[in-house]
Amino acid sequence: MKYEASSPDNYIAQLPPERKVAIEKLRGIILKKLPHGFEEQLSYGMLGYVVPHTLYPAGYHVKPDLPLPFINLASQKNFIALYHSGIYADITLMNWFKSEYPKHCKRKLDMGKSCIRFKSMDDIPYELIAELCTKMTPQQWIDLYENNIKK
Numbered sequence: 063m064k065y066e067a068s069s070p071d072n073y074i075a076q077l078p079p080e081r082k083v084a085i086e087k088l089r090g091i092i093l094k095k096l097p098h099g100f101e102e103q104l105s106y107g108m109l110g111y112v113v114p115h116t117l118y119p120a121g122y123h124v125k126p127d128l129p130l131p132f133i134n135l136a137s138q139k140n141f142i143a144l145y146h147s148g149i150y151a152d153i154t155l156m157n158w159f160k161s162e163y164p165k166h167c168k169r170k171l172d173m174g175k176s177c178i179r180f181k182s183m184d185d186i187p188y189e190l191i192a193e194l195c196t197k198m199t200p201q202q203w204i205d206l207y208e209n210n211i212k213k
Contacts, residue, residue, distance in 0.1 A: 070102055070109050081137045084183045085109070088135055088144065091188060095195035100132060108136035108145075113200045123211075132203055133195075141172075141179040144191065148198045150176035151210045155197055159190075166190040 067073035112129040122128045134145040163171045166187035172179040
């Protein structure tokens with residue numbers, strides 16, 4: 063679902079109560095655990111965590127006026143989605159996450175290329191998401207992005 067929001071707080075204020083609790087908790091974890099240099103903003107109608115132009119002036123290759131996206135967090139129609147670009151670009155990180163997931167969550171992993179879907183608000187692996195957030199610095203993401211994604 064798309065929310066017309068002017069700020070991350072405004073985005074969260076529009077969520078249904080059961081989603082608001084989970085999104086607020088995930089947002090808090092991301093803000094606390096992401097390495098220094100990433101910035102929070104609204105991005106593509108979601109909460110976004112990006113490498114700002116001050117660290118990476120080239121921006122996102124698809125639209126250089128946008129900062130380089132890294133993580134997005136959204137309340138979709140049937141689930142909460144966490145989009146993690148590092149998982150998409152780094153097979154080692156992807157394999158680590160897939161192997162750790164069953165240790166933290168009783169439900170089967172529901173995942174696309176970079177999208178991790180949480181259909182049950184009662185079974186989100188917050189500790190695993192916290193650890194995932196610590197796995198890549200802005201510079202590591204820039205290097206990975208330039209080597210594996212930007213063409």
